[in-house]
Amino acid sequence: MRRGRRPKWMINIGKERIDILFKLADNEFSRFPERSHRYVKLARNISTKYNIPMPPEWKRRFCKNCYKFLKPSINCKVRLSKGKVHFKCMECGKVIRVPYEKEKNQKRRKKIESYLIKKRADE
Numbered sequence: 001m002r003r004g005r006r007p008k009w010m011i012n013i014g015k016e017r018i019d020i021l022f023k024l025a026d027n028e029f030s031r032f033p034e035r036s037h038r039y040v041k042l043a044r045n046i047s048t049k050y051n052i053p054m055p056p057e058w059k060r061r062f063c064k065n066c067y068k069f070l071k072p073s074i075n076c077k078v079r080l081s082k083g084k085v086h087f088k089c090m091e092c093g094k095v096i097r098v099p100y101e102k103e104k105n106q107k108r109r110k111k112i113e114s115y116l117i118k119k120r121a122d123e
């Protein structure tokens with residue numbers, strides 16, 4: 001297949017598939033952790049093949065070092081320190097640090113977005 005940007009419909013299907021895979025991974029993690037890790041792998045394949053960025057809600061739900069699915073409090077430790085969120089992967093020990101401010105802004109943006117959607121629906 002041709003390299004470069006994909007048509008929009010392909011990206012949309014890819015996004016949907018990534019979302020489905022992560023939801024499955026989240027649901028099945030308690031029973032079949034190996035299956036969840038495989039779902040992450042499949043989602044990553046789609047993301048890299050079609051140049052689709054990982055959706056923000058799932059971006060921090062897998063380890064960027066060993067690409068395993070992370071479930072906070074089970075195989076991932078979440079701590080706050082020095083204005084950053086630390087995600088520690090219990091599978092390989094890698095710590096991912098995410099600035100807190102960005103997270104706060106994201107939350108705020110989501111709030112505004114949901115408000116706008118609601119407002120639009122009311123009209």
Ligand SMILES: [Zn+2]
Nearest residue numbers: 063066089092
């Ligand atoms: Zn890891």
